[in-house]
Amino acid sequence: MIADVVSITGPRPLRGRRRVPGDKGMSHRALLFGAFAGGETVLTGLGPGDDVARTRDALSSLGVAITGDGDRATVSGRGIDALHAPDTAIDCGNSGTTMRMLAGVVAGRPFPTVLTGDESLVARPMARVVNPLRAMGAEIEAAEGGRAPLVIRGQPLTGRRIALEQASGQVKTAVVLAGLQARGTTEVVEPAPSRDHTERMLVALDAPLQRIDDRTVRVTQGRPRPFELELPGDPSSAAFLVVAAAITPGSDLVLEHVLLNPGRIEFVEVLRRMGATIEVEPREERLGEPVGTISVRAAPLHGERVACHEPIIDEVPALAVAAAFADGVTEFHDGAELRVKESDRIGSVLELVTALGVGAEPRADGLVVRGGTPQPATFRSHGDHRIALAAAVAANAAPGTSTVEGWSAVAVSYPRFLDELEAIVAER
Ligand code: S3P
Numbered sequence: 001m002i003a004d005v006v007s008i009t010g011p012r013p014l015r016g017r018r019r020v021p022g023d024k025g026m027s028h029r030a031l032l033f034g035a036f037a038g039g040e041t042v043l044t045g046l047g048p049g050d051d052v053a054r055t056r057d058a059l060s061s062l063g064v065a066i067t068g069d070g071d072r073a074t075v076s077g078r079g080i081d082a083l084h085a086p087d088t089a090i091d092c093g094n095s096g097t098t099m100r101m102l103a104g105v106v107a108g109r110p111f112p113t114v115l116t117g118d119e120s121l122v123a124r125p126m127a128r129v130v131n132p133l134r135a136m137g138a139e140i141e142a143a144e145g146g147r148a149p150l151v152i153r154g155q156p157l158t159g160r161r162i163a164l165e166q167a168s169g170q171v172k173t174a175v176v177l178a179g180l181q182a183r184g185t186t187e188v189v190e191p192a193p194s195r196d197h198t199e200r201m202l203v204a205l206d207a208p209l210q211r212i213d214d215r216t217v218r219v220t221q222g223r224p225r226p227f228e229l230e231l232p233g234d235p236s237s238a239a240f241l242v243v244a245a246a247i248t249p250g251s252d253l254v255l256e257h258v259l260l261n262p263g264r265i266e267f268v269e270v271l272r273r274m275g276a277t278i279e280v281e282p283r284e285e286r287l288g289e290p291v292g293t294i295s296v297r298a299a300p301l302h303g304e305r306v307a308c309h310e311p312i313i314d315e316v317p318a319l320a321v322a323a324a325f326a327d328g329v330t331e332f333h334d335g336a337e338l339r340v341k342e343s344d345r346i347g348s349v350l351e352l353v354t355a356l357g358v359g360a361e362p363r364a365d366g367l368v369v370r371g372g373t374p375q376p377a378t379f380r381s382h383g384d385h386r387i388a389l390a391a392a393v394a395a396n397a398a399p400g401t402s403t404v405e406g407w408s409a410v411a412v413s414y415p416r417f418l419d420e421l422e423a424i425v426a427e428r
Helices: 024-036 050-061 096-104 127-135 170-181 197-204 237-246 266-273 310-325 336-342 345-355 387-398 407-412 417-426
Strands: 006-009 015-019 038-044 065-068 073-078 112-116 139-143 147-153 159-161 188-190 208-215 216-219 228-229 252-259 275-287 289-297 306-307 329-333 360-361 367-369 378-380 400-403
Touching: 006 306, 006 387, 015 417, 024 038, 024 050, 024 073, 024 096, 024 170, 024 188, 024 197, 050 065, 050 159, 065 417, 096 112, 096 127, 096 147, 127 139, 127 170, 147 266, 159 228, 170 188, 170 197, 170 216, 188 275, 197 208, 197 216, 197 289, 216 237, 237 252, 237 289, 237 310, 237 387, 237 417, 266 275, 266 310, 306 310, 310 329, 310 336, 310 345, 329 360, 345 360, 345 367, 345 378, 345 387, 378 387, 387 400, 387 407, 387 417, 407 417
Parallel strands: 015 252, 038 228, 159 188, 306 329, 378 400
Antiparallel strands: 006 400, 038 073, 065 073, 112 147, 139 147, 188 216, 208 216, 252 289, 275 289, 329 367, 360 367
């Protein structure tokens, strides 16, 4: 059980060498691709949160044999044709990635599937994935406003050229998974590049996918080969520890075996522009993904202008905490998507930094943070894991005792964050 209210007394420097839990985005994909493959896929170091468990359970309910405990899974893939109708609606919990990617799987299966989720997920936009899948031939009913629950009556799919309205790694992956089942050629074009794990992994797994350019992917019918993968650490989880170390004097932290996909570590560039001392060292490759270490030492930070495009969108809560501890003004712009994440992150981040006692104002597409001298506070997670984690990072750096309410939201991505933080701050 994870406590729902926690107290943290700062400031406590972070020192030593650690690993962070396996990457959430790659974990979802590894499970899904394993199910498409014909044969045994062996995964270790899977992301530990409820989100990844939702994808795993969803695949089990579709008839995929998955064994193994904790962060291990062996997926006995028998190809997409072996999937069968689930007995009940599939509950995707808080996981937008599970719902959107799974929609692309069941869109082409000859049975009905209902996808639903928690209060936050059924309020999030799904038309962005429903419309492309409908264009490929799937029959999908959505609730009012294009939201979940989604009732998907799978149909034979036809490849199309799909122009996405938003850059989205999740929707792109859904269309690719539909394209692997479709007759003909499917092409996905995005208005801007989004995270590219699907492309890197599927190319490494010999699936019929071609990257035309950084915004266009082409896919034809086929499947990946089965594989073995030790998941690298999640850079979005690492971002919280990197910010914690950057803003807490006396810190000197090395994070090992982290996924260093360039589309996932842009937060490092932002922090460097703000004055942080961070080194990134690629050491090896896993399924086309660079993996290595991130080293960070505390340094005085200053305000910057930050474009919140897709590669940085998940790190905005952590970066806003860095901005609160920085000298001067940080302006987060171009982030209207922040409104439709696990919480309205413009509102919830604004509340977090305001609680710290620094100046902040909302903007239609972001917020302005006037860095100052943050004070301990009581924070609320709004049921959003990344808001809870950002609050813990702020609490660890602020001088005195802070409280985080709604802490249990961290279950979806980083359930043991506080234990790991305690272990790191103890290593002095
Ligand atoms: C993800 C893509 C992003 C990101 C999410 C994970 C992925 O969402 O915010 O946490 O794994 O592809 P969008 O697809 O909405 O951009």
